[in-house]
């Protein structure tokens with residue numbers, strides 16, 4: 001059971017560029033070409049002004065812990081517990097959900113400065129966040 005492959009996100013027409021960038025260890029967001037709103041999750045239309053025009057921008061990968069939860073109940077054999085899932089407010093504005101690793105991950109403080117790192121799964125690298133010593 002321990003060797004079951006980890007489930008990976010499935011892209012679609014809208015999200016394919018987001019996942020492709022992550023295969024190059026780049027975290028990207030959409031920025032509306034009409035009102036400059038930087039948005040996430042990925043979608044075809046700006047939630048602020050309803051424009052369909054946008055460009056992809058690369059994130060700095062830096063943010064702060066906005067909220068978190070520690071998962072203690074295992075729901076899939078590929079995800080060993082406990083682990084921490086954080087809602088990270090990125091410098092660009094969007095909030096991204098990802099695993100929090102590193103020092104203090106078991107009991108992070110809200111507002112902790114974090115930066116993205118990449119975990120290379122066989123089919124899809126995924127972002128995780130670790131404390132950012134340079135920011136704090």
Ligand SMILES: [Zn+2]
Nearest residue numbers: 032035046049
């Ligand atoms: Zn807009």
